[in-house]
Amino acid sequence: MSIKFKHVSYVYAPATPFEQKGLDDVSFELKENQFIALIGHTGSGKSTLMQHFNALLQPSSGEIALAGHRITPTTKQRDLKTLRQQVSLVFQFPEAQLFESTVLADIAFGPKNFGYTDAEAKKLALKWLEKVGLPKSIANKSPFELSGGQMRRVAIAGVMAYEPAILCLDEPAAGLDPKGRHMMLELFKAYQARGHTVILVTHNMDDVADYADDVLVMEHGRLLRHTTPSEVFKDRAWLLKHGLGQPAASEFAAQLAENGLPLLPQPLTLTALTHRLVAHFKGGE
Amino acid sequence: MTKIIIGRYIPGSALIYKFDARGKLLVTFLFVFAIFLANNWPTYLVATLYTGLAIMGTGLRAHVFWDGVKPMVLLILFTSALQLFFSTGGTVYFHWWGLWLTSTGIVNAIFIFLRFTLIILISTVMTVTTQPLAISDAMEWLLTPLKWVGVPVAQLALVMSIALRFVPTLFDETLKIMNAQKARGADFNSGGLIKRSKAIAPLIIPLFISSLEIAVDLATAMEARGYQGTSGRTRYRVLSWQKYDLLNAGAFVVLLILLKVLG
Structure with a gap:
């Protein structure tokens, strides 16, 4: 099966x-x-694209096939x-x-x-309350007594609790502290590794480099590119032209290259960058 | 994201859009009284022509105005029907129990019909060509006399402007929460009355909470920028009379004179 x-x-x-x-005309x-x-x-x-994945918006024209459903402009909402x-x-x-x-009821x-x-x-x-990293003791509290970060986790648990085959997330980590952000993304990655599809809408290029297998780039309602992270982050000028950026590791490597220290192939993640640097200096000595 | 129409304002570029909101509001208000000067065919013809010119002046399609009249159609027809069957006088065409069909009745029914329709059409012309915020500013100006008896007109107008400003925000918020709950399997569109009213809780509660949050944030942001009440505040949107407004006033005065002379 695929998403078409x-x-x-x-x-x-x-x-x-x-x-x-x-x-x-997105295909x-x-x-x-x-x-x-x-x-x-x-x-x-x-x-807009994201809301088409579960037919909150139905296409004005064209067709979507996913999870055994076909969505066309005339599909009835009650069949969805x-x-x-x-x-x-x-x-x-x-x-x-x-x-x-209560948190649990929500x-x-x-x-x-x-x-x-x-x-x-x-x-x-209860299972998902724990999975998103919240203590069981808050299960019977009102969700409105929690901190912003905890509320975010409760809300995400509320969507993951019915264990959808395809999970779409729009900037789920926006406004979270770095630790919370890391924990959230690890949770989604683990969810995907257990046999689910995760679609992440994000502005954070590091998250793309760290977690994504596949990248869709949108501009003006059109699909600009559909490729892998290593391909999309290759061309710095192209990224900047389209209002995007490179992951921090690639950015760092690009600046090193400008100053006479090219690292190839281009590192996307901090781990890759560290490895390249270590290899470079060890090899150089 | 989705653009929505607040009130019934439809953007356009016709001359009537350039008229000062105060002038339009005042003329609309006075038109309601002026129409009572009409009492015979020539005067109703003049009033109809005036309305027709105003409608044509907007440069908008006819269905916009039909949308304005539509909700009132039953009321208009009912009132006209009362006039039609319960007026006496003139030639009697038909008489059955308490119902009379007379020449006076027919004429009165047509006049009542016209009076209602013209008032609605003129106010539609005003609301579709004037931005809600401008209407709110114009209301403040018209209510100025109340300031002298201690009514906080400026604050009330500010409340109204803020309310108008947040209509689209709350609309977006509603849509967003509705979508979020739909994604969690909530169903807002099926089941009986009880099921539907229960289904509304997941929508109303978050909306209520976010409205309060928005209100508190706004109050803080206003205070942070030094808002302490309205005395001595200058305004950002300044209404100013233009030469076009003479046209608006002139047309209305001509209407009044014709109604008076012909009536």
Whole structure:
């Protein structure tokens, strides 16, 4: 199985003075069980594209095939509930979606909607509460008593608790401290390694370099490139032209190269950079 | 993201868009009274022509105005029907129990119909060509006399402007929360009344909380920039009379004179 977009376009507010193209003839095919990064500067259509993965937005034209569903402009919303269980979305600042009286009930909301019994939902909720790194002791607290970072984790647990086959995340680590950020991304990577697809919308090129297998680059509602992280980060000038950047390690290596110390192949991650440097100096001596 | 229409303002570039909001608001308000001067065919013709010119002046498609009238159609027809069957006088065409169909009745029904429709059309012209914020500023100006009796008009106008400013923000927020809950399997569109009203809690509670957060943030941000009430504040959007406004006023005065002379 794969995730296929065929000539997908989306128009906001069609036939009004506010009509605007959100997606413009986007086609690609993604392999399942990979970690996919979706990048592009603000307003490039990343979020619009993301909402097509579980048909919160339906294409104005074109066709999407994923998780055993076919989504066309005429697909009925009521036929999509099973899709929502398999493909889930974590929006930016998901802590805004908390509403229940206890943390546990909030995490169990999704599983219950998708047909788990109360007992099963509670069990899943407890499991995911721990997985996102929160102590069991907060299970019966109100989510509104928690800190911002903890609320974020509760919200993410609430989406992962029904264990969707495809998990799409829009800047899930925005505003978290470095430790929290690292922990979150490791959690998503581990989730992907256990046989799920993770699609990460991000502005952080280090996350792309560290975690992604595959990269989609969006611009003006169009798919600019679909390639691997090592390919996309090769051309610094191209990245800057499109409002993107390189991972810190590549940036560092580029500056070393400018000052007469080229490291090849180009390192993307800090680990790779360290290895290249060690090899260079050891080899040089 | 999604652009939404606040109120019914539709962007355009016709001359009527350049009229000062105060002038438009005042004329709309006075038109409601002026229409009562109309009492015969020529005066109604003049009022209809005036409205027609205003509509044409907006350069917008007719359905915009039909949308304005549509919600009121039943009320207009009901009132006209009352006039039609319960007025007496003139030639009697038909009489059955308490119902009369008379020449006066028919004429009155048409007049009432026109009066209602014209008022709605004129106010639609005002609301589709004037930005809500400008209307709010114009209201503040019109309410200035209340300041003298201690009504905090400026603060009220500020509250109104802020409310208008946050309509799109809250709309986006609603959409976002709705989508987030839909992604978690919430279903807002099916089931009976009880199921639906229960389904609304996951939407209302987060929305309520984020509105309060937005309000607190805004208050802090305003205080941080020195806001302490409104006395002595200058304004960013300054309404100023232009030469076009003479056209607006002139047209209305001509209407008044014609109504008076022909009536």
